[in-house]
Amino acid sequence: MGSIKFNKQNGRLKRQLPGEDHxxxxxxxxxxxxxxxxxxxxxxxxxxxxxxxxxxxxxxxxxxxxxxxxxxxxxxxxxxxxxxxxxxxxxxxxxxxxxxxxxxxxxxxxxxxxxxxxxxxxxxxxxxxxxxxxxxxxxxxxxxxxxxxxxxxxxxxxxxxxxxxxxxxxxxxxxxxxxxxxxxxxxxxxxxxxxxxxxxxxxxxxxxxxxxxxxxxxxxxxxxxxxxxxxxxxxxxxxxxxxxxxxxxxxxxxxxxxxxxxxxxxxxxxxxxxxNDSHGACPADSDYAYAEDNMPIDKAIRGIYRNMMPFVNGPTLLEKGTGKLRASTVDLLQLEAGKALEQMEKDGELSGYEVLIDPDQDVAATSSITINISNTKVGVSRRFNINIGY
The missing domain is CATH 3.40.50 (Rossmann fold)
Known part of the structure; x- marks a missing residue:
């Protein structure tokens, strides 16, 4: 007589969380x-x-x-x-x-x-x-x-x-x-x-x-x-x-x-x-005093690196006569540098960010472009001062 037999296996399947933060x-x-x-x-x-x-x-x-x-x-x-x-x-x-x-x-x-x-x-x-x-x-x-x-x-x-x-x-x-x-x-x-x-x-x-x-x-x-x-x-x-x-x-x-x-x-x-908290081994007034100060920055660095690395050793178009960065080049690089930060802001991991590139940089002489990135972190409400009375 024919039959079908099932053997339960532990394949160790687990819910795949998005990203690699875990x-x-x-x-x-x-x-x-x-x-x-x-x-x-x-x-x-x-x-x-x-x-x-x-x-x-x-x-x-x-x-x-x-x-x-x-x-x-x-x-x-x-x-x-x-x-x-x-x-x-x-x-x-x-x-x-x-x-x-x-x-x-x-x-x-x-x-x-x-x-x-x-x-x-x-x-x-x-x-x-x-x-x-x-x-x-x-x-x-x-x-x-x-x-x-x-x-x-x-x-x-x-x-x-x-x-x-x-x-x-x-x-x-x-x-x-x-x-x-x-x-x-x-x-x-x-x-x-x-x-x-x-x-x-x-x-x-x-x-x-x-x-x-x-x-x-x-x-x-x-x-x-x-x-x-x-x-x-x-x-x-x-x-x-x-x-x-x-x-x-x-x-x-x-x-x-x-x-x-x-x-x-x-x-x-x-x-x-x-x-009690997520203290790092440093002064309490450091910008990086807690784990939740550090992890978003490192995540941002990984994302920016991933998006910007394809441009390394690539051509950069300059303005004719001035040698300044073209506006279109500045816009492109600011967009790419900000992609990972934009997603982090959407996910609530940053309160905001700003990417700035000075177009007056002498790229022809230095072969380098400086990009300034400023992030606004998400705050942590460690304590509340509540005034109450009649």
Missing amino acids: YSGLIFYSAAVPTGFATDAVIEVNDLEHAEELGITSDNASNDIKNMHYHISECFRANKDIVLWVGVFAPPAEAAEHTFAEISTLRLVSQNRVRRVGVFTKKAYAAAQMALLQDQYVLGFDVKSGFEIFYSPNFHGVTTVSLPSLATLAAPNVHLLIGQDGGYTGAALYTAAGFSIGVIGAAIGFSSAAKVHENFGWVQKFDICVRGGELDKPALSNGDLIEDLSEAITKDLGTLDVKRLIFVTKYPNIAGSYF
Whole structure:
């Protein structure tokens, strides 16, 4: 008797989000290597089940691998449609320090498409690490592939009052995470492992779910906890519970906020848990002080580069007799340079932009054309001052 048999397959199909803003990476430094990473240090991981097939399991004998599973799980909990490259690299010797060159390795494997990279290490925090991480951003920026770096070092045994300040550093594209779960899986791992577990997976996941101009601490959109579960009881990555710390430490413009540290917090009479902000390691008055300041600029650069590169080494018609740029040439170049920005404005990622080209440039002598672009970013309402009375 004839028949037709169907076998359900896990083809790992996921909704294809438009663009590449959600392309992300996670790097772990671990002496224990999952079986699937024996040959390739960086693998594109499609979902949690795929990670488990690669040997990243929650019941592994190694706490390092359990930690990887936790963060990958949190990443896909935050954004199931994220495109994620995972890198597992050997840690530096105990007496040595990171160079973070592995970030470039992951970036190149992704073909320069990652927009954020999370870095987890059991090494203790050192201020010099921030400059090294910023150097990795610069390497990407130099090839028109800028990305944000979220960093989760080890703060086990560090008192809350001793946590570092980033307010005078010069690493705006690096974001230091000091948050952690305080009551559930993350907390149990912290107790068992004896090193900071942090919140790198959730940070990468929720950041990838945000649009480039959005702060992933936006209360209306990014409640990051599971009710009665993960991150519903936030802590710092030294194990201190947020609820046990004074308001002077955890409030807006409190000690941790002024130090420009990123942690998980709760707000009075509001359900859920939230990232406090998206601070970069730089002064608060910098034009690029937050992740949502940086990501739109890097996106604009990629788009402008893509549209303008075809004109490189091409002919440029000049006005007869004056040698100035023809008006038609100025109009064409301004149009092409502004195409990507126009789309970003339509998508709400920029408030506006202006492209200007001085027609009096001596192109015949210099073989170069200067284009001035001014963007107006989308603001973030960090605080409201409300006057009320009779």
